Amino acid sequence: MKIFKRKNKKNLYLSDMQPLNFVGKVNLGLIYAVLITWSIIIIWPLYQMIVSAFNGVQGKYLRLNDKFEFSLKHFEYLFNETLYLTWVKNTIFIAISTAILTLIIVSFTGYAYSRYRFKGRKASLMAIMLIQTIPLFAGITAYFTIHSIVSAVIPAFSRQMMLILIYAGGNIASNTFILKGYIDSISPELDDAAKIDGCSNFQIYRLIIKPVARPMLAIIALWSFIGPFMDYLLPRVLLTSPGSYTLAAGLFTLINDFRTINQPAFAAGGLLTAIPIVILFISLRKQLVSGLAQGSVKG
Amino acid sequence: MKYKEFLYDEIGNKYERKNLYILELARLYEKLEISTNKNEIEAEIRELKQNKDKHFYNIKLKEYKNKEKEFLKKLKEEKSTYSKSLGNSISLKMKNLKVDLFAAEKKQKFYSDYTGLTYDAEFAYERNKIAVNQLPDIIEFLVDGEEELNQLLNEKDNIDKENENKVKIDIKKFKSEQKQIIDNGISRIKSMRKEGRISKRAEKNEISVLKKKYKQAIKIKSFDLVEKSNKESIKAKKHEINVKLKQKLWVLKSDIGDLKRKTPIETDNTRPIMPYLTFLLPGLGQLLNKQYMKGLCFLIASLFIYLIAIPYALGYGNYQGDGIAGLISLAQDGMRIDKSLIFLIEGILAIFLVVIAFVAIYLSFKDLKSVEKKKIEGIRPNNWFETSKRIKAEGFPYIVSSPALFVIIFTVLVPITTAILLSFTGMDPKHQSKFGWVGIDNYKIIALGEGLAGEVFWHILLWTVIWTIAATTLAIAIGFILALLANNDRVKGKTFFRSVFILPWAVPAFISIMFFSIMFSSTGALTEIMFSLTGKLIEVKSNPTLTRIVLILLQGWLGSSYIFLLSTGVLQSIPEDLYEAADIDGATGWQKIRHITLPIVLFQTAPLLVSQYAFNFNNFSIIYLFNGGGPFNPTKYGNLAGSSDLLISYIYKLTMDNQYQAIGAAITVLISLGLMFFAFIGYRNSKAFKEERL
Numbered sequence: 001m002k003i004f005k006r007k008n009k010k011n012l013y014l015s016d017m018q019p020l021n022f023v024g025k026v027n028l029g030l031i032y033a034v035l036i037t038w039s040i041i042i043i044w045p046l047y048q049m050i051v052s053a054f055n056g057v058q059g060k061y062l063r064l065n066d067k068f069e070f071s072l073k074h075f076e077y078l079f080n081e082t083l084y085l086t087w088v089k090n091t092i093f094i095a096i097s098t099a100i101l102t103l104i105i106v107s108f109t110g111y112a113y114s115r116y117r118f119k120g121r122k123a124s125l126m127a128i129m130l131i132q133t134i135p136l137f138a139g140i141t142a143y144f145t146i147h148s149i150v151s152a153v154i155p156a157f158s159r160q161m162m163l164i165l166i167y168a169g170g171n172i173a174s175n176t177f178i179l180k181g182y183i184d185s186i187s188p189e190l191d192d193a194a195k196i197d198g199c200s201n202f203q204i205y206r207l208i209i210k211p212v213a214r215p216m217l218a219i220i221a222l223w224s225f226i227g228p229f230m231d232y233l234l235p236r237v238l239l240t241s242p243g244s245y246t247l248a249a250g251l252f253t254l255i256n257d258f259r260t261i262n263q264p265a266f267a268a269g270g271l272l273t274a275i276p277i278v279i280l281f282i283s284l285r286k287q288l289v290s291g292l293a294q295g296s297v298k299g
Numbered sequence: 300m301k302y303k304e305f306l307y308d309e310i311g312n313k314y315e316r317k318n319l320y321i322l323e324l325a326r327l328y329e330k331l332e333i334s335t336n337k338n339e340i341e342a343e344i345r346e347l348k349q350n351k352d353k354h355f356y357n358i359k360l361k362e363y364k365n366k367e368k369e370f371l372k373k374l375k376e377e378k379s380t381y382s383k384s385l386g387n388s389i390s391l392k393m394k395n396l397k398v399d400l401f402a403a404e405k406k407q408k409f410y411s412d413y414t415g416l417t418y419d420a421e422f423a424y425e426r427n428k429i430a431v432n433q434l435p436d437i438i439e440f441l442v443d444g445e446e447e448l449n450q451l452l453n454e455k456d457n458i459d460k461e462n463e464n465k466v467k468i469d470i471k472k473f474k475s476e477q478k479q480i481i482d483n484g485i486s487r488i489k490s491m492r493k494e495g496r497i498s499k500r501a502e503k504n505e506i507s508v509l510k511k512k513y514k515q516a517i518k519i520k521s522f523d524l525v526e527k528s529n530k531e532s533i534k535a536k537k538h539e540i541n542v543k544l545k546q547k548l549w550v551l552k553s554d555i556g557d558l559k560r561k562t563p564i565e566t567d568n569t570r571p572i573m574p575y576l577t578f579l580l581p582g583l584g585q586l587l588n589k590q591y592m593k594g595l596c597f598l599i600a601s602l603f604i605y606l607i608a609i610p611y612a613l614g615y616g617n618y619q620g621d622g623i624a625g626l627i628s629l630a631q632d633g634m635r636i637d638k639s640l641i642f643l644i645e646g647i648l649a650i651f652l653v654v655i656a657f658v659a660i661y662l663s664f665k666d667l668k669s670v671e672k673k674k675i676e677g678i679r680p681n682n683w684f685e686t687s688k689r690i691k692a693e694g695f696p697y698i699v700s701s702p703a704l705f706v707i708i709f710t711v712l713v714p715i716t717t718a719i720l721l722s723f724t725g726m727d728p729k730h731q732s733k734f735g736w737v738g739i740d741n742y743k744i745i746a747l748g749e750g751l752a753g754e755v756f757w758h759i760l761l762w763t764v765i766w767t768i769a770a771t772t773l774a775i776a777i778g779f780i781l782a783l784l785a786n787n788d789r790v791k792g793k794t795f796f797r798s799v800f801i802l803p804w805a806v807p808a809f810i811s812i813m814f815f816s817i818m819f820s821s822t823g824a825l826t827e828i829m830f831s832l833t834g835k836l837i838e839v840k841s842n843p844t845l846t847r848i849v850l851i852l853l854q855g856w857l858g859s860s861y862i863f864l865l866s867t868g869v870l871q872s873i874p875e876d877l878y879e880a881a882d883i884d885g886a887t888g889w890q891k892i893r894h895i896t897l898p899i900v901l902f903q904t905a906p907l908l909v910s911q912y913a914f915n916f917n918n919f920s921i922i923y924l925f926n927g928g929g930p931f932n933p934t935k936y937g938n939l940a941g942s943s944d945l946l947i948s949y950i951y952k953l954t955m956d957n958q959y960q961a962i963g964a965a966i967t968v969l970i971s972l973g974l975m976f977f978a979f980i981g982y983r984n985s986k987a988f989k990e991e992r993l
Contacts, residue, residue, distance in 0.1 A: 017789065020789075028789055031784045031787055032790070034780075034784055035784055038781060038800070039799045039800075041856070042799055042802050042803060042856070043799060045815065045818065046806065048814075048818065048824055049814050061822050062817050062818075062822075105702050105703045108699035108702070108703070109700050111699070112695065112696035112699050116695065116696040118693070118697065128707065129978065130975050130978060130979060131707075131712070131715065133913070133974045133975050133978040134711075134715055134967075134971040134974065134975065135917045135974075137917070137947060138714065138968075138971060139710075139711070139715060139717065140714075140951075140954055141640070141714075141718065141721060141960050141964065142714035142721075145641055145644050145717075146709075148618070149644065149645065152618045153618075165706060165709065165710050166710045168706060168710075169706045169709065169710030172707060176703070200691065201691065201692075201695045230807050230808060230809065232809045232920050232923075233919055233920065248807070248809045251813070252809070255813055255816070255817060256927075263817050266814075266817070267814065267817075270810035270814060273807060273810060274805075274806045274807060277805060277806070277807060278802065278805040278806060281801060282805060285797075285801060285864065286868075
């Protein structure tokens with residue numbers, strides 16, 4: 001027995017897949033080649049960004065450099081000479097407010113549209129969906145003036161608040177749709193049981209629907225939170241002073257305005273901004289995609 | 300309309316009329332219909348109507364009403380003296396209940412004499428009878444509850460401090476004893492684990508069970524402290540009183556509601572005229588119908604209409620504009636600082652306010668009309684208890700959606716309306732603060748490709764379409780092929796590849812685009828690499844064709860991640876047996892992809908793929924951040940646009956940089972109409988929308 005086992009161990013084919021023939025091996029090699037090439041195409045620019053951010057030899061303009069000297073001077077410049085921290089603070093403020101506002105509004109509408117049959121339901125949903133296909137962009141001429149009109153009545157109404165309202169308003173329809181689809185999948189018998197026990201509508205939402213729909217609510221909150229980090233256009237239009245910029249608008253001044261241009265500092269700032277978001281995305285990859293897919297399949 | 304002989308309630312039960320005068324009239328009308336001698340009966344009716352006040356029933360009714368008025372006046376005084384006599388020592392709840400009971404007893408007695416005369420009196424009688432029956436019970440409950448509560452509160456004040464301290468020491472002792480027990484238990488379990496008699500999991504569970512037991516024992520023991528148990532009891536008692544009282548009152552109100560449904564009402568009206576008389580002031584009619592709370596709600600709407608909406612529409616309280624009139628004049632003959640744009644937007648705001656006002660008026664009118672109509676039938680109007688119950692059930696979706704509606708009006712509808720109206724004005728660099736209506740001139744300019752702003756429209760549209768199709772398709776193709784390759788069973792390191800391929804999506808797009816822009820600048824890394832490869836200095840950003848190609852490739856880099864993720868998800872969910880079946884039928888690898896994989900992936904991700912095309916059609920950031928829409932090519936693109944500008948970035952340049960707002964708005968409207976058309980077809984055909992459960 002022992003001899004038999006030892007003798008055949010090297011030749012024993014243990015995989016449950018068929019052994020590859022020559023063409024198969026070449027194919028597999030090609031597959032690896034493609035995957036590795038694309039990985040390099042993705043990683044190289046990002047690697048360049050990281051290297052330039054830490055390279056003390058780089059001047060105001062980035063260039064391909066063989067010399068590398070580790071230094072944190074671009075980060076120092078970023079923190080001391082620019083308003084980077086203010087931009088971070090602004091962006092986080094806007095992002096959190098947008099997420100909270102969106103959650104409050106959408107959890108109500110999603111619940112109502114999923115559980116109630118009321119007059120004008122289908123028509124209003126259709127109307128909102130159509131209106132929202134118009135890019136937020138369409139209103140840029142009006143946003144500015146609307147803000148001055150409102151701030152004449154309520155002086156505390158800042159441009160950033162206007163931005164938050166616009167982000168939240170732009171998210172309502174699609175998020176309502178996503179949440180509605182998710183709540184549809186929760187059995188209505190749960191509601192009925194709660195109703196028999198004497199729950200009011202709000203209690204049903206708070207005690208039954210919200211805990212079950214929490215994963216989807218988290219995704220909606222996350223997407224609305226990330227939105228302000230990614231958007232460049234609206235902050236650029238609405239916010240006028242560098243002190244109120246968001247990250248996207250602020251970092252752009254480091255590469256397009258000749259007075260403040262500093263490309264390595266931009267790379268450093270971009271790196272700092274990207275890292276938390278990348279970690280967030282990679283760790284929550286599946287949930288984020290499922291949230292997206294759900295919304296579209298239902299839509 | 301004529302009077303009917305009988306009254307009906309909501310579910311169609313028939314009731315005799317008690318108002319003899321109306322009954323007589325109703326009978327006469329009925330006779331009129333079948334009789335041949337119409338003149339005589341008509342004369343009779345006329346006479347009856349003329350002598351309405353002298354009719355014996357009406358005299359009696361008037362007498363009753365006067366007495367009722369007097370009685371109610373007296374009752375009010377009696378109630379206040381009674382409430383004073385109760386003193387201040389009892390709780391407010393109790394006082395109210397007792398006063399209610401007192402009034403109910405008096406009312407029951409008064410109305411009992413008139414139950415035969417009119418349904419109003421009968422209703423009042425029965426209603427108070429219910430109250431008289433149920434209120435003593437409720438009061439007794441409250442008295443008992445408060446007594447017990449007072450007892451508990453007394454106990455709280457008389458806690459024996461010495462005893463408490465003793466108990467505290469006792470508890471401490473108990474705690475240490477228990478601690479001893481639990482420690483023994485834990486060490487026993489640990490030794491069992493060491494001997495290998497139980498698993499690690501069992502050890503963990505056993506220990507947590509022991510700890511829980513210990514905590515519980517301590518908690519139970521801690522209630523030996525009178526102070527603590529007393530506090531707990533007071534809390535529980537208070538809660539019990541509140542909940543039960545609410546419950547009992549609810550039963551009372553529901554009983555009254557039932558009674559209301561079973562008792563008809565009689566009215567002199569034959570036509571609902573009140574809604575027409577009071578429609579200008581929502582709430583007034585409801586107040587006259589004695590629906591006070593509902594009336595109050597509508598009165599608030601009235602305040603909005605007369606203090607905010609209408610003054611604003613007339614131009615009062617505007618920031619600068621002139622209400623709706625400003626929409627027509629557009630500040631043409633205004634002062635120098637008056638801006639047409641502000642007049643336009645304030646006009647639009649005024650219109651929205653007026654629309655809301657009209658909705659309020661309509662709702663009030665409709666509500667009042669239905670109440671009046673029901674009253675003529677014989678159905679009593681709802682009281683606030685029933686109305687609020689109904690609002691909570693049926694109005695819930697409207698109430699909770701109203702914040703969403705508000706935000707959407709403010710941030711979406713008003714700006715879009717502004718853009719639409721703006722596209723019919725002449726706002727351009729020469730007419731920034733004052734501009735007028737120009738009709739469809741802007742659209743003409745665009746369609747015919749005239750003028751500085753219009754001549755490049757068709758060029759840009761063509762490039763936008765090419766860009767949308769090429770960039771999106773490239774990204775989809777790359778993403779799908781990568782997903783397919785990485786999903787191969789023999790490939791190792793899938794997690795690594797998947798994590799890398801997600802990066803372009805995870806890194807905020809503006810950062811990667813800006814960094815690519817740096818690398819493609821004349822001194823950038825990529826430019827230098829291309830220089831060393833080809834020996835020529837290739838400046839991508841100053842060559843239109845190269846810029847366009849690089850942009851498409853860049854979007855392939857950026858967009859493929861997302862498609863990769865989506866397709867990977869779908870690929871993993873395709874059942875293996877489909878492929879096995881294909882293998883048995885002798886399908887080649889390509890055939891399997893062509894006939895199994897592609898259809899499934901495409902079908903499942905189709906809506907998302909379509910939205911990717913829409914996204915790229917409006918992909919402002921990549922164009923603007925990469926090269927600002929450039930390079931510029933004045934001979935072909937004029938001074939306003941660059942050769943890689945999309946419609947969306949062209950609009951941005953027109954509106955923000957060059958102040959051709961009107962033409963920008965016109966192009967926006969055209970784009971939006973196109974997108975809406977495609978979206979409409981998409982949504983209408985989507986399965987979810989057709990199904991009922993949407």
